[in-house]
Amino acid sequence: MATPNRTHALPATVGDLLRLRTIGWREALEAREASILAVLVVMGIALGIAYPQFGTLDNVDNILLAVAQVAIVGVGMTMVIITGGIDVSVGSALSVCAVVVAMRIQDGAGIPEALVVGIAVGAGIGLVNGLLIGLGRVHSIIITFGMLNLLRVVSFKLTGGKWLTGLPDTLNYFGSGTLLKLPFAWWIAMAMAAVATYYLRRRPTGRHLYALGGNAETARLAGVAVLKRTIFVYTITGALVGVASLVFVGQAGQVVQTNVGYGFELDVIAAVVIGGTSILGGKGTVIGTLLGALLVGTIRNAFVIVDINPLWADFILGALILLTTALDLLRRRGRET
Amino acid sequence: MLLSLRGIDKHFFGVHALRGVDFDVREGEVHALVGENGAGKSTLIKFVAGAEQPDVGEITVGGEPVTIHTTQDAFRLGIATVYQEPQIFPDLSVVENVFLGRELRDRFGNVERGEQRRRVRELLASLHLDPRLADRRMGALSLAEQQLVLICKALAQEARLIIYDEPSAILTQRETDTLFGVIRRLQERGVATIYISHRLDEIFEIADRVTIMKDGQVVATKPRSELTVAQVVELMAGRKLHTGIEREAHEDEEVVLSVGGLSRQGDFDDVSFDVHRGEIVGFFGLIGSGATDIALALFGIEPADAGTIELDGRRVSIGKPGDAVEHGLALLPKDRKTQGLFLPLSIADNVAAGNYPLLSRLRTFILRTQERSVARRLMQSLAVKAPSATTKVGNLSGGNQQKVLLARQLVGRPKVVILDEPTRGVDVQAKEEIHRLIFELADGGAAVVVISSELPEAMRLADRLIVVRSGRIHSEYRRGEAESAAVLAAAIGGDGAASGVGGDGDA
Numbered sequence: 001m002a003t004p005n006r007t008h009a010l011p012a013t014v015g016d017l018l019r020l021r022t023i024g025w026r027e028a029l030e031a032r033e034a035s036i037l038a039v040l041v042v043m044g045i046a047l048g049i050a051y052p053q054f055g056t057l058d059n060v061d062n063i064l065l066a067v068a069q070v071a072i073v074g075v076g077m078t079m080v081i082i083t084g085g086i087d088v089s090v091g092s093a094l095s096v097c098a099v100v101v102a103m104r105i106q107d108g109a110g111i112p113e114a115l116v117v118g119i120a121v122g123a124g125i126g127l128v129n130g131l132l133i134g135l136g137r138v139h140s141i142i143i144t145f146g147m148l149n150l151l152r153v154v155s156f157k158l159t160g161g162k163w164l165t166g167l168p169d170t171l172n173y174f175g176s177g178t179l180l181k182l183p184f185a186w187w188i189a190m191a192m193a194a195v196a197t198y199y200l201r202r203r204p205t206g207r208h209l210y211a212l213g214g215n216a217e218t219a220r221l222a223g224v225a226v227l228k229r230t231i232f233v234y235t236i237t238g239a240l241v242g243v244a245s246l247v248f249v250g251q252a253g254q255v256v257q258t259n260v261g262y263g264f265e266l267d268v269i270a271a272v273v274i275g276g277t278s279i280l281g282g283k284g285t286v287i288g289t290l291l292g293a294l295l296v297g298t299i300r301n302a303f304v305i306v307d308i309n310p311l312w313a314d315f316i317l318g319a320l321i322l323l324t325t326a327l328d329l330l331r332r333r334g335r336e337t
Numbered sequence: 338m339l340l341s342l343r344g345i346d347k348h349f350f351g352v353h354a355l356r357g358v359d360f361d362v363r364e365g366e367v368h369a370l371v372g373e374n375g376a377g378k379s380t381l382i383k384f385v386a387g388a389e390q391p392d393v394g395e396i397t398v399g400g401e402p403v404t405i406h407t408t409q410d411a412f413r414l415g416i417a418t419v420y421q422e423p424q425i426f427p428d429l430s431v432v433e434n435v436f437l438g439r440e441l442r443d444r445f446g447n448v449e450r451g452e453q454r455r456r457v458r459e460l461l462a463s464l465h466l467d468p469r470l471a472d473r474r475m476g477a478l479s480l481a482e483q484q485l486v487l488i489c490k491a492l493a494q495e496a497r498l499i500i501y502d503e504p505s506a507i508l509t510q511r512e513t514d515t516l517f518g519v520i521r522r523l524q525e526r527g528v529a530t531i532y533i534s535h536r537l538d539e540i541f542e543i544a545d546r547v548t549i550m551k552d553g554q555v556v557a558t559k560p561r562s563e564l565t566v567a568q569v570v571e572l573m574a575g576r577k578l579h580t581g582i583e584r585e586a587h588e589d590e591e592v593v594l595s596v597g598g599l600s601r602q603g604d605f606d607d608v609s610f611d612v613h614r615g616e617i618v619g620f621f622g623l624i625g626s627g628a629t630d631i632a633l634a635l636f637g638i639e640p641a642d643a644g645t646i647e648l649d650g651r652r653v654s655i656g657k658p659g660d661a662v663e664h665g666l667a668l669l670p671k672d673r674k675t676q677g678l679f680l681p682l683s684i685a686d687n688v689a690a691g692n693y694p695l696l697s698r699l700r701t702f703i704l705r706t707q708e709r710s711v712a713r714r715l716m717q718s719l720a721v722k723a724p725s726a727t728t729k730v731g732n733l734s735g736g737n738q739q740k741v742l743l744a745r746q747l748v749g750r751p752k753v754v755i756l757d758e759p760t761r762g763v764d765v766q767a768k769e770e771i772h773r774l775i776f777e778l779a780d781g782g783a784a785v786v787v788i789s790s791e792l793p794e795a796m797r798l799a800d801r802l803i804v805v806r807s808g809r810i811h812s813e814y815r816r817g818e819a820e821s822a823a824v825l826a827a828a829i830g831g832d833g834a835a836s837g838v839g840g841d842g843d844a
Contacts, residue, residue: 202447204440207429211437214426221408221424222438282428 032276032324036291040298047302054305061183065176065251067271067297068185069094069244069264074271074289075192076126076237079200081272083229084213084281085133085140087237091264092151093125097245099155102256105170105249114171114249118242125151126238130231140234148265156258164256167249175250185247189290192240196286205229213281263314270317271296278328338400339364339529340385340416340498345394347380347553354380355391355553362498365527367520369540369561372550373573373792373825378533381550382500385531386418387411417491418500423483427476432457434475435490460489464519481512488519492528499523500531503624505539517543535623537566537829549573570829574792574821584776584800584816589613592650593784594753596635599644604630605808608644612753612784617775619799620788623828627808628788629671632757635786636661636668648752662691667751669743671758671788673735677742680731684723685712687730687741692748715744719774736767743774754778755786760794772798792821792828804828 048055073090080087101118109117125147132143177184199206208229211219220226249256275292277284296317303313338361345358355377362368370378383389384396387405396403398414405411411418426434432454441449441456458468466485475483484504491499501520505513520530520543534540540547541561548558549572556572591614599608605627612618622628634641637655646653648664655661661668670676679687689696689708696711697703712726719740723733730741739759746754759775760768775798779785789795795802802814804827812827 202450204442204446204448207433207437207440207448210429210433211426214428215424218424218426219437223409224438278428282426 032274033285033288033291036275036288036295040291040295043298043302047305051305054302059301059305061178063294063297063301064183064186066300067267067293068183068189069247070267070271070296071186071189071290071293072192072244072247073237073240073264073268074275074293075189075196075286076233076240077268077272078275078277078284078286078289079196079209079233080140080237081269081277081279082200082209082213082281082284083233084216085230085233086269086279087126087129087144087234088141088265088269089125089129089144089147089151090237090241090268091261092148092155093122093238093241094245094248094261094264095155095258096125096151096158097122097242098248098252098256098260099158099164099258101171101245102164102167102249102252103158106164106167108168109170111170111174114246115243118245119239120242122242122245123235123239125241126235127231129238130234133234134227134230155260159258161258163258165254167252167254167256169253171246171250172253173250174246175248175252177250185250188243188247189293192243193286193290200286205232209233210282213278213283215282266314266317267293267296267300270321273321273324276324279325280328280332338362339398341397342381342384343395343397345381345384345391345396347384347389347391347393349380353553358394358550358553358555360548360555360558362529362531364497365524365529366545367524367530367532367543369544369547370531370533370550371535371537371540371547371569371573376550376573377553378550379502380553382418382502382531382533385411385416385498386500387416412494412496415495415497416500417487417494417496417498418502419484419487419491419504420502421504423480423487425475425483425487427474429475431471431473431475431478431486434486435460435493439494456493457489460492464489464522466515466519479512481508481515484508484516485519488523492523496528498529498531500533502533503535504532505534505536513539535829537569540569541566567826570826571822574825589615593648594786595645595647595650597645597647599631599634599641599646601630601634601639601641601643603808604639605634605805608805608810610803610810612786614784615779615782617779617785617787617798617800619795619802620786620805621792621795621799621802621824621828622790622805624790626805626828628790628805629757630808631805632668632755632786632788635755636666638668662749665749665752667746667749667754669739669746669754669756669759671761673738673742673761678730678738680729682730683727684716684721684730684733684741685709685726688712688715688726688744688748690745692745695749711748712744715747716741719744720770734763734767736763736771739763739767739771740774743771747778751783753784753786755788757788758790759787760789760791768794792825796821796824806830 044055053059077087077090097118100121101114104117105114129144129147132138133140136143173184175185179187200209208219208224211222211224212226212229216226248260271292272284272289273279274295275288275290277288299316300310300313303310341361343359345355347355358377358381360381370381372378380389384391385405387407387410390404390406396405403414405414426437429437435457436453441453443449454471457471461468461470464485470478470482470486475486478486488499504516508516523530532540532543544561546558546560547564547569549556549569551573592611593614594612597609600606608631610618620628620631630639633639635646635655637657637660640656646655653664655664674680679690685708688711693703696708709726716723716726721737721740721744723737730738733741756775760771763771775785775787787795787798789798796819800816802819802824804811804813804824806828814824
């Protein structure tokens, strides 16, 4: 048997690598942050020219305020989806947190107490989700879908079905305050996103979330603490729902209704998935989610400005989720063959 | 001595899988492990990789007795395994794949990305690989490159012994050469290798020592220089055939299935053969030879690109499994758990699946009572050992599961039965019974095609044995004409093999 020349075997491999590099358009589509930014700019300019009121500072503030909660919860949801899970209970969880926080400030609680109570209730709900999913080894959509319905009733029972009215303005700053011309709520979202980005990029356990979503069994064999990480991501998401509930109550003003957060999960999941996080897990960034939240807000706002039935905004968001998921699947299947 | 196994014994479900095996690896040597399918190579390796524990026997690493319960234990002892299908995180970079779970941390506990990257580039360069691989996404690499990255991972964890389980089965010649270059460089550094392969030419290229296994025992361990390919083939193959019932060569004029020039790009080429009524035609080939692909094409699972299939003299086109069933073909798939059975369902449900038109009134209303009675009748004639027809299939032994699967294929009284590795993962006694059933099937008039990568089985079952090599029919033997060493040599290939045993493999 002839002995092939080893040193010549290598350039062939390098050639193979270069050939792989030429699949350009897919890679470009995968740089999701850049494409969302482009869409945002194009939409902004087009709408700003056609409808001058769109470009006003007030309206930009409106958009930012409207999606601050989506952005805050989106940070946690990104981590959940990176691990290959999903949390559809955030809408009802927001409702429970908001109702509890509103009841506390009605009784005269200050900001610190509201913050502690909101986060504690939210984190508690997330912990239950995480434990059931992690210990029961049940798919997250089953558990959180159950919680979605169950918590809706909890929030209804807490208020006895009545609206909470005559709330003091304790949380106004969370709802509409500004700092350096940006809504305070967005500063919260950006701070959370900064911490999460650091965690996901630099901490070993943060990298493990990607491993978990990429290949759970291999991750376990590599020494990733699967149960701990699972419980962690749902608990953090719950806690962030608690934070978002303060923003919600602050924006609601004097009245909190019992239908808080209906459809909230759609906006959050849309922001995360549109922001480039793979619904199959293993891939995604928090920055993408913030941009995704802005896109969700801009779309919703555009329907109001252009005066089309806002129902169509849900249609567009649903379609965008399907489209980005389809792109994701195409990418994976392309890889498998 | 780096690794030493002494007096290893292992039973699986009553099968004596390994008996009294002694095996050792010296520092920096390439030790090849060869043997037929089922000889016990993989089982032996599992003890070292931490996937299984032996019943009896001692394992020592560097002279110290050890117990290896998990992959992590093996890693800590400096033993890493590279499987055929790499275990990877496709969306993470090469660097992260190398360090995942054992990240380098700075004093704040952050991942030291710069340092990790530097080390991976260094490792790649030291193996004469392109350091730019370090920044690629793992999923974008070829399987060969992924294997090489996993070798880097093993080195990053200071492995002293790397085990390769048939790595070349999925590699091209050029990729195999690259892998061998890497193995040689590791050898210079004192890293030892256990290399499992069917391909004797490769083994003679890379190995320092060769251990040959047969029937769960080590037949010989010798330096490569003291062996010839022909000797290895003889040591692998020379075993007595099964005892128990045998079968006379079968003669029947009536051709049931006739295949002409069947081809599929990259898998098999110009395959032609006839199967007569009551005849068992066996296909024997190594893994990757294309034998299984031919079966899948016949059944329309992955249809052929070219060629003809005739049934009872009429040409048929089989583009999907439904067509095959309609024309009276039945397939016993290779992997009963993923391709065949519904483990949580009952025996009756499993037998009925796919046969509902036959078990219903007006092809519409399923008759549960008939379903059960048919299942019970087949259970009896196939000797399925289970309390009742409502027993869950998941609770049965491998052999009985296989019989249930066979029962399903027989409900429709097929003209042609294709069996792909019919006794994979069943115990010796069940194997014997399944062989008897296959004989009965043929005696009952069915045309039977059996694909087996186990030589004694193929030789015992087949009235006519067809050897497939590299996607082509290499040679054909009638019952009684085949001699196991010659057949194995024909399937393995290599000039040494064909001439060494002195047989003319080509019929």
